[in-house]
Amino acid sequence: MHSRACFIAASNTACPTPPVAGGLLPPNTVNSLLAAVMAFVRYCEKHGWIDKVPPLEKLETRDVMKGRPITGEEFERMLKVTSKVVGHEYAQTWKFALQILWESGFRISEMIVNLLMIR
Known part of the structure; x- marks a missing residue:
């Protein structure tokens, strides 16, 4: 099997993936994962x-x-209205999640997948 196909197959079975058409990761996501893996492979070499x-x-x-x-x-405005949107009880949790997304550049689906892997 071609190396790229092996990686795609492994990434789609080993990790929970957000729902996408056909059940496969989008090409941009696969390319980002490949870039990270290849950086490690070059380090190993x-x-x-x-x-x-x-x-x-x-x-x-x-x-x-x-x-x-x-x-x-716009981000600051989102934080200010968080409690109005999700309620006071959940506002801090949502603000924390929004801050993670803002600082990390994660997509929402990537953050959810990572949270699911922690549990």
Whole structure:
């Protein structure tokens, strides 16, 4: 099996994935995961733990941004109205989650998957 196909198959069975069409990760997500794995593989080669970095191809993607990032001002407004939207009881938890998303750059689905893996 081709290395890329092995990685895609492993990533789709080993990790819980958010619901997406066909049950597969989107190409941009796969490419991001590949980039992280390949950084580690290059590190291993540099230290002599592996002989050679295997060639991998990126998946084709459309370079179209979906929506736009929110501004700092918009983020602050979201935090201010959180308790009105989710209620006072859950406001701190939601503010914490929003702060994680803002600081990390995670997608909501990535944060949910990581939280599910912790439990």
